[in-house]
Amino acid sequence: MTYQFDEAVFKARLNQDAEFVNRAMDTLLPIDQGPESRLMEAVRYAALMGGKRVRPYLTLHTAALFNVDVKRALRVASAVEMVHCYSLVHDDLPAMDDDDLRRGQPTCHIKFDEATAILAGDALLTRAFEVLSEEGTHQDATIRIDLVKELSKASGAFGMVGGQMLDLVAHEHELDMSEVARLQRMKTGGLINFACVSGAILGKASESALNKLHSYAHDVGLAFQIADDLLDATGDAEQVGKRTGKDAAQGKATFVSLMGVEQAREQAALLRDQAIDQLDIFGDKADPLRDMAHFVVNRVS
Amino acid sequence: MTYQFDEAVFKARLNQDAEFVNRAMDTLLPIDQGPESRLMEAVRYAALMGGKRVRPYLTLHTAALFNVDVKRALRVASAVEMVHCYSLVHDDLPAMDDDDLRRGQPTCHIKFDEATAILAGDALLTRAFEVLSEEGTHQDATIRIDLVKELSKASGAFGMVGGQMLDLVAHEHELDMSEVARLQRMKTGGLINFACVSGAILGKASESALNKLHSYAHDVGLAFQIADDLLDATGDAEQVGKRTGKDAAQGKATFVSLMGVEQAREQAALLRDQAIDQLDIFGDKADPLRDMAHFVVNRVS
Numbered sequence A, B: 001m002t003y004q005f006d007e008a009v010f011k012a013r014l015n016q017d018a019e020f021v022n023r024a025m026d027t028l029l030p031i032d033q034g035p036e037s038r039l040m041e042a043v044r045y046a047a048l049m050g051g052k053r054v055r056p057y058l059t060l061h062t063a064a065l066f067n068v069d070v071k072r073a074l075r076v077a078s079a080v081e082m083v084h085c086y087s088l089v090h091d092d093l094p095a096m097d098d099d100d101l102r103r104g105q106p107t108c109h110i111k112f113d114e115a116t117a118i119l120a121g122d123a124l125l126t127r128a129f130e131v132l133s134e135e136g137t138h139q140d141a142t143i144r145i146d147l148v149k150e151l152s153k154a155s156g157a158f159g160m161v162g163g164q165m166l167d168l169v170a171h172e173h174e175l176d177m178s179e180v181a182r183l184q185r186m187k188t189g190g191l192i193n194f195a196c197v198s199g200a201i202l203g204k205a206s207e208s209a210l211n212k213l214h215s216y217a218h219d220v221g222l223a224f225q226i227a228d229d230l231l232d233a234t235g236d237a238e239q240v241g242k243r244t245g246k247d248a249a250q251g252k253a254t255f256v257s258l259m260g261v262e263q264a265r266e267q268a269a270l271l272r273d274q275a276i277d278q279l280d281i282f283g284d285k286a287d288p289l290r291d292m293a294h295f296v297v298n299r300v301s
Helices: A007-028 A037-048 A054-065 A070-092 A114-133 A141-155 A160-172 A177-202 A207-234 A255-259 A261-277 A280-298 B007-028 B037-048 B054-065 B070-091 B114-133 B141-155 B160-172 B177-202 B207-234 B255-259 B261-277 B280-298
Strands: none
Touching: A007 A037, A007 A054, A007 A070, A007 A280, A037 A070, A037 A114, A037 B160, A054 A070, A054 A177, A054 A207, A054 A280, A070 A114, A070 A141, A070 A160, A070 A177, A070 B114, A114 A141, A114 B070, A114 B114, A114 B141, A114 B160, A141 A160, A141 A177, A141 B114, A141 B141, A160 A177, A160 B037, A160 B114, A177 A207, A177 A255, A207 A255, A207 A261, A207 A280, A255 A261, A261 A280, B007 B037, B007 B054, B007 B070, B007 B280, B037 B070, B037 B114, B054 B070, B054 B177, B054 B207, B054 B280, B070 B114, B070 B141, B070 B160, B070 B177, B114 B141, B141 B160, B141 B177, B160 B177, B177 B207, B177 B255, B207 B255, B207 B261, B207 B280, B255 B261, B261 B280
16 A cells, blocks of 8 residues: 555545535525525525535545445435534624635525524534435434434533634633644544544444544544644635634634644644545555545645 | 312322422532533523423323323423523513513522523523433433433424514514414423423334323413413402413403403313313323313313
8 A cells, every 4th residue: 555645646635525415415405485495595505605615525435445235325425514504604603703705605594684694503503313214324324313313422511512612711711732633522532533433423433443443533533623723823815715814813722822833733744644544444445534634734725 | 980079189199290300300400610610500590480280290191191100201201491490581581572581580590690590491401401311311222212202393493482582573473363363382392292292202102192281282272371371360460470461561462352251261271171081092191181171271380
């Protein structure tokens, strides 16, 4: 195995997969005709307005390790992305992070209004669970219920939502490194972890394969957050597609504020290599996942 | 069968069941210790601050028709109530109905703040699905996934959330009777229907029993909404426990504005009798459900 990261090949695959996911989500989130059609317009705006589709990519390529039917993997990938998009819509609200710009576009509550954005988030979250529960996701009910269980754990009060709460109160508690790491695990790590293990759940993977993917997800998730902090600290808004310099302006403890830019870069690179090492047992098939480990560290937006 | 509504007996049972549900929810929504503990405080405030627990009662007593283990029924009843409570928290937000008072207490965003209330709602919704997915709910995964599927359908964009959107835009479209009825079916009917059929799902009820409970839920749900409109039109805030006279002030079409008070009262009574008729096949065992049909029409808060 002489793996090498080829950025052009990876980007083509990432874009191609994003296109597949967008088509799947387009079907799973139908236009509505009633007087309440504004809701599904907002849902579709929030879910289909772009994005790199990193989490769906992780689901698709962990599922591919176990030869899972792509149609099934796309449904789960879509559900993961719906949860991600709902969290962005709610986090961007004026009462939360109050962001006007997301992926270079007006955020959902700017494009529509606050009430519609709140409901669009609620609808996306609910639809994610509905999609997982439907037979198209897998004929085996135990697999579907496992997916529901893991997704709800990852995204609830002791996962993503709790992480967002922690982020909101972070300025009241000067977070140290272990607390910043805990915040990351809750707020973004849980869903990235779900994205990786959902492919394994669909593929009825062995315990040891599942553990490797947990470790990979841990490393990639942490590297992703460090890169995000670096982008906020050193990127410019136009390129990144959202406001930058927010963490420093708010005096927020991040990996970068605690380690400094250089050490954060080194740490991210270390995690990338560690993530790649976790994939040895899967052979060449895991190259798309190795690529992603490179990408999350190198990305400029 | 000489059924007669005994209000004292019913109220004692309703209170007793509410106590059981409160205890179950207290366990299912644990206190958190981290710096983000404010989230679970708000979740618990929203979920445990009172309420008649009408939907849980429906789950418990439809489950009892099929001799379902009470521990299981209480988990499902709790999940239904979590979804109901989340919807109240989000609907009360300033961007939506902007209500300060709920069940005679400050609403969640008044007691805490908007960001916390949004997240508390998100957490409650997510936890509802998690509770359904856990093995304690039923050892059979097909039953658990059926519950997830039905709950997500009832509460998503084409159910409860869509109903709330429709309610928000109702003033832009002068709703006629069939549209007001559609609004009710989506906004409140779906969850009441789920409360009734969830007991039947847990009990692996026959198709015909399930259909009877669907019909019962339809009639009770509609009667409940008409009674709600009557309370808003004719009740006083202190007794009802929330602001009244809102519908008329907003010029909103309701069953009462379209039918008038007298005809609305007659319609509710008719639906009560019809609901009770649906229960014939279940014999005396269904008396608690007959009682509820009386109660939703007679209630003063």
